[in-house]
Structures are given as C-alpha cells and as structure tokens.
Amino acid sequence: MVSVLDRKLLRDLVRIWAQALAVALVLSAGVATWILSVGAYRSLDETRTAYYERNVFADVFAQATRAPRRIIDRIALVPGVAQAEGRIVQYALLDLPQLLEPASGLIVSLPDQGEGLLNRLRVRSGRLPLAGARYEVAISQSFADKHGFRPGATFEAILRGRKRALQVVGIALSPEFVYAVGPGDFVPDDRRFGILWMSQSAVEAAFDLEGAINNVTARLHRSASEAEVIRLIDDVLGPYGGRGAYGRRDQFSHAFLDAELGQLAAMQRILPPIFLVVTAFLINMILSRLITLEREQIGLLKALGYGAVAIGTHYMKLVAVIALIGCAIGFALGTWLGYLLTKMFGDFFHFPFLVFATRPDIYVTSAAVALGAALLGASHAVWGAVRLPPAVAMRPPAPPMYRKLFSGSLAQRFTPTQLTMMVGRHILRRPVRALSTSFGVSLSVAVLMTSLFGFGAVETMIDISFFQLERQDATVSFNEELPARAIYDVRALPGVLVAEPFRNVAVRLHAGHRRRTAQIVGKARHNNLSRIVDLNLDPVPLPETGMAVTEKLADLLQVRRGDLVWVELLEGTRGWAHVPVTEIFQSYMGLSVFMDIDELNALAGEGDVITGAHLSLDDAAAGSFFTVVKSTPALSSIGLLKLALTNFRATMAENIVFMTTVYSALGLIIAFGVIYNSARIQLSERGRELASLRVLGFTRGEVARVLNGELFVLSILGIPIGWALGYLLTWVLIQGFESELYRVPFVVLRSTYAYAALVVLAAFAISIAIVRRRINRLDLIEVLKTRE
C-alpha cells in the first residue's frame, strides 16, 4: 500500500519533472564522467597488463654495437634475470611505392627457431618469416594499414646500402611497439615508419652480423632489483659497444603509454568531483526554493500531526529518487562513453584486444557518492522545512523587503527603466542566492576549460617544439660515426640549403644518488635549425662549455646551473667525466642534453665525428633529394618533422572532436541545469508579479526580459569567475599530467575561454527559450484572483 505521502511525492515529481530531470542530468554527468574516466583508465591499464603478460613484454632492454650471440648465455646467468634474448635491431631506409620521400623501418630479428621467449608477436594475418628467408618480412599493423599492405605485397628497403625487395608475409603487433616513433621524429607517423620483423639469419646476412647480436632484452624475476640487473648487463655488454641498458620506464612505447594513462588518471581525479559538487549545489538550490514554495503544505502536514522525521524523510525520498534516476542515466552514459573512449585509445595504440573493466565497484562507489552529494545538498533545505513551527509555515512568508540600488546624486544621474530596476533589485535582495547561481554557471565554464585546455596546450607544444626548437625540414642519421668532413657530402646533396651536423652519445648522468640514462646531442654552438630557447622562450646559443639540459631533466636530477654532474659514457671510451650544467632550457618533450659538438667530441675521445645532420631543404628540389637519399648507403634513417607533424595533427583531430563533443555536452548540461532551474524557480516565485506586468500592458517579450535580464547578468557574471576557477583547476590538472616524455605547457588559449563562454551562452539561450513558453502561457486571470 503506497502511503499518501508517497503518492504526493510521485505527483510532485511529475509536476516538477523538467527541473528534476535537469538535476538528474547534471548528476548523471558526474556519474558518467566518473565511470567513463575510471572505466577507460582501468580498461586500458588492464588491457596493457594483459597484453604485456600474454606476449611476455621484457623488463630490461639494451643496445650494443656488435656482440657474439653466446653473450646471451652470460646475461641469462645475471642474478635476477629470468629470461634473456638476443637479437639484431637496426634502422633501414625504405623505398615505398607512392611515397616520394624515403621512409624508415626498424628491422627487428626473430629467432630462427620457435616463436621466441620475449616480446612475442601477435600475428594479425599471414605468418612470420621462415628461418633464413632473406626476403620475407612481417610488418607492424599500423604501417600495413596506412599503406594497404597485405601478405604478398612487396616494397624495397635499403639494407646496409643494398637495395632489396622485401615481401610481406605477415602483419603483426608487438607489446614493444604499441607506440612507435621513427628516428628523428617526435610523433608517430605510420606512413613513414614501420617495424619490420625478419628471421635472425636473414638479418645477420643483410647487416654482416653473422653469429652476432646488437640488442638484448630480458625479463626479470619479481624480486629482482632492476638497477642491479642493469648494472650487471652493462658490465657484460660494455666491451661490445653496449650503450646502457634501461628499464621499461625508459622504453619509449611503454613510457608514452604510461604518460597517456597518467593523463586519464588525472582526469578521473579532477572532473567527477566537480560534477558532484555542482550536483550537491544544484539540489540545494532547487530544493530550498521548492520548499519555500511548499511552506504552507509543510505547515499543514505538521498541523495534521506528521512528525519532523516523516516530513524530512518525505523530501529526502524525493531527492533520492531524482538522484537514482541520475545514476541510472549516468551508468548507461558512462558505460557507453567509456566503451567508446577505450575503443578509441585501443585503436590508436593498436591493441590486439581490449579488456573492458566493468567491475561493479565503480558503479556502487559513484552511485553512493552521487547520492550522498545529493542528500547533503538537500539536507540544509529539508532541515529548514522540518524546523518551521506549523503556525508559521502555514502563513505566507513575510513580504520581501527590497532596498534602493542608488541614492543621492547617483540616483538622479542614473535612471534605469523600472524593468531594469526590478532586475537589479531582485539580484541584490538575495545576493548570496544570486552569486550561487553565478557560481553554478562558473563551474560549467571551469569544467569546459579543464577538459578542453589540452588542445591549446598541444598547439603550444607543437609551436615551441617544431617552430622554435627543431626547425629543420629533415634529419638524417648515419649508420655509424663518420668523420666531421662528411657534412660536406651532405651539403652537396641536391636540394640541401643548410646542413648542421650533430653527434649523439649515449650517457648515464649521475647527480648524487640520482641517475638518468640520456643522449647527449652535440651541435654547433650557433646552430640555426635545431636550437634551444631559455625558460622565457628566447633563443639562446649553446654554452661554450658544459652542457645544456632541459628543465625537466634538471628537476629530475635536482641540479641547477653551475652544478657538476658525473657523465658516464655508455659508448666509445666508456669513460667518466665531471661536466658542469651551464644552461637550463625550455622544452616540452623529452629529457634532452645538448653540448657544443667539439666539446662533446673531446669528451667522447674518438676524434671529430658526427652521427647525422639537420637539414633545411629547398622544396622545389625535394624530389631529387629523396631519390639520392634512398640510394645513399651511409644513411640509416631520415626523419621528416614537418610531415610527421601533419599526420600527428590529423590523429589529434579525431581525439579532439570526440573529447570536445563529450565535454561540451557535459558542460552544457551543467550550465543548463543551473540556469534553467534558476529560471523555473524564479518563474514560480514571481509568476504573480510577471503576470501583473502582462495585465498592465507589458508584452510577453518585455516580461520575459525581466526574468532573462537577471539570468543573463548572473550567467555573464559566472563566466569570469569560471575562467578564474578553470585556470586554477587546469593548473592542478597539469600537475597530474607530468611525465618524463613530455610536459604539458600551462597555456589556456583565448579560444578556450571564448568557447567555454559560448557554451554557457548556449545553455542560457536554451533555458530562456524553454521558460519563454511558460511565460507565454502565464494565466493572467488566475494569478490576479489569488492572494500571494
């Protein structure tokens, strides 16, 4: 048997359905963001874990110049190593049909027997190359997809100067190359870079490395100390040109995935709480006003003998029903969006499968918190209702007191119309309530800014990285160190306008107990193409002595300008040297270290050598440049920054559209929830006043202006508050985005501010359009017959 109070509750819900739905939608947005971000984060995290486990992703990686294959037995014996595998990993230039410029491939050898111990491939189609098959290759899926390569397709590769046609026999995925970036590039470009797996013996033959390996990967025991294993592996590989082993943290693909997941995790910490705060606030706002309108009924119920608990429970039930509706919508929406987001990331990373983590705990927690927020928001209003003595409650509330906006000479000079005066005085009569409406609007602006700032940040990153720091058109890398005079040969290539040499040396930097593996890049001091900018983004020359490190690396090593750092060379002489940090520069990507090339050569002690060059190209002659490069044996790879950037932007655009749509919708829901509810509550409180205006001969439009005017002022006021709040929250969010691969610049574009404001204005427009219908339907006769 449904109690009469419950029946009242149902009818109240039906009566205020539009407002209740608006609140439920805001709450659903909170629950949805929660489920979406936690769900996507967990799904991707578990997908990655499962992928790594199933395909035995290695824990430690090491590159050497050339080591006998039996060295792997010694590495397998290193305490802590569970499994070790040797292989050859080598860059090669590719000559692809329909591609003017040369592409790069990373050739990775596969054991001739069995499927290998570590970093096992997942074959998507076709098969792996047969042992010893010199022309067979399996290629990475993203690369295959981009070029439409299927098993049976052929393309040409330049292996150690010899051009050779390779036949695709399979398409595969590897946990090692979830995120694959070509040499000299910063962002993935599947068109110009792919992974090529070939049989060990075929690669040995192609690179004159018979019986040898140049790359080691190892899986560790759970209890092993990674640092200790790395030290021991370095000892073993040292004599063979080992360039310093590193763990997953420094493995590019893993580190990038980590950074991406870290961003999702940061989002999940920031956004859902905002939505829930808004929900609590909205419910408080709506319920307190609803209860003001219900005063007489509450008084009557109390006079009839209903206790405070019964009445309190009645209103709390109303809130709970609204909250549960919101949760249900949020569950559905969050699960669906989480699925889409996971799938989008899954596609982006080419995960072979996706684990959708939909454990009930997210639903239970988010529902509990949402319900709690709603009940908390309602408690104040309900408490007020319960406390009213029945006699007081049954009397209409005391007539509202207003005060003048201006006095004295100001009042004489400033004479707004009476309608404007009504707007102003109504706002000032309840300033706290007015401000709370603005605050609600501001939260919507803040949510939008926090979720959309990233695109501006990425643009800034791109601008700094590609237009201020790395301004070259192309970066060519040699197979091995070449004498410094090789730069003249590079300059003589067709189409080359400027060529600036560089040399890379693998090092490990030690500052106190802190250490990082890095590459020191030696460049000419007054380089114009690849240069550095200081922390104020002004270009500065490389220091004459010592090294320039990025701000991030300086932070990690906790060194300042002037501090000495121990540099352990991981190649060549493998010596140690004390080198001062003489410049700290701004960079949003990577942990770069730069030195004057002459000084680096002196430090490395192998004479004047270079390992590659940054080039500025004449667009008109690019074709002949590429043709020559494709047949230049000394080159192992070519990076084309600007091209990579174009492709990167295309990928980003997809993500941007998705994220912008989702978060704009959520921001719109919040703003709409706040503005629409304010409008409805005002309309119910002031319906009589507005109807009187209509009777006096004011048009519907003029009457609507009184209501809209106030909402407009409060919405507009909310925008700058939201900007400030959004700025603050963005800063908090960025702290959670920090990773070693890149730093997200704290830049909020003007367009982001404008966009957030526009969404609020859209919500305002929708709200007033809906409320306008009610103003048009105001019953002029009824309102005049009843007492206030």
Place this chain on the structure above:
Amino acid sequence: MRERIFEASGLTKVYRTGDVEVFALRGVDLVLSAGEMMVLLGPSGSGKSTFLNIVGGLDRPTEGHVLFRGRDLVGLSERELTLYRRNHVGFVFQFYNLVPSLTALENVALVTEISAEPMPPAEALALVGLEARQDHFPAQLSGGEQQRVAIARAVAKRPEVLLCDEPTGALDSTFGVIVLEALMRVNQELGTTTAIITHNVAIKDIAHRVCYFADGRIVSDTVNETRVEPKDVTW
C-alpha cells in the same frame, strides 16, 4: 448622447473542464458610456469578473462581441490585446498586485514609462493622497495605501477606462472609503469611465449606474438618481 466606450452584445463564455461545461456568461448585452461610473453587483460565480476580464482584454468570449469605441476586441491578436491594455485600460485588483521590488513612485512609473501621454508619477500619487509615501516599498505600506498606489498606477497613463475588481475587498471600511474616494476623484476629475465589481452592496450608491449579475446574465440595470459621497458609505 455621450460617446459609447464599450458596447457588448451577446457575450457568452463557456469554460470546459473535461466533460463539464460551465457557463460563466450567457449572452450579456451592455453599453458603457464615457465618464460613467458603474458598479457591478452579484453573487460569486455570477459572471461579473468574467465580463470585466473580457472587456479588459484579459480573456476572450466564447461567443459575442465587445466593441471598444467601435473596434471589436474579439479577433484581436495577443499582441494587439496587450497594446489595448497598455494604452487604454487601467486595472485595480483586490490584492493590489504591486511589484515588490519597486517603490510606490516606481510602481507608477512602471506604467508611465510605456504609455503615450502619461501624467507625472508623482502627480498620480498626489491624486490618491500618497505624495508623502512615494519612496516606500510595498512591504512598507498598509493595505489601503497599497491599493491607492495601485489606483495611481492604473490612472497615471490617463486610461479611457478603469476596471476595478473588488478594490475594497481586502480592506476594512476606513481604508475602503479612502480608496473609494480616490476612485471617485479620478472619475470626476479625469472623466475616466469606471467599472467597479463588488460584493459590497453599500458601495452601489456612489455610482451613476448599477448592474446586477446573476447566473451569467444581467438581471437589472438601474441608474442612481442621486449619488452619495464615499464618506457616507459604511460597511
């Protein structure tokens, strides 16, 4: 012969709720002349208010016609009716319906701002004897004062007609008399045609003419040979 301000013919109003039809007006014919003060009497539900609402452009008849200075109000658009109310009609209601956020003076100014040839708001307040209270908000005024502000607001635009629905209904006789005096003064000094609905039979003597409504019809229409001053009316 005085100009005819209103000429209602065959006015019928039927309210339908579900299957039930309620006849509020059953074919009312009535002429109101310029400068006339008319009192409409009758029990609740007799159709007085419905008649006044239709004449005032707040409602539409189901059948029949109302001519205002020869122009039929039936068939006017919503916007035209709004303009009609704005330019020609002043209303006074039982519950004052003042805007709480505006002072007495501003409540009057609210109407003068949108009318063509209004009197200064202060002058309208003076007409009802409230010049001293012009800066008070409604919450600071007594019921009688609020009603006089409502009258000032209604007449400030110099309307052709003043329609009053139970203007003294919420007031005791002391305040009621003051309000009636204000209405009388407006009628005499400005020549505003005035229609007053009331339950209070005592008031009928101040009018030129008295109409009795019953069951949606006019059952009697009499002219007072002699009018009494409001101060001589008590209830």
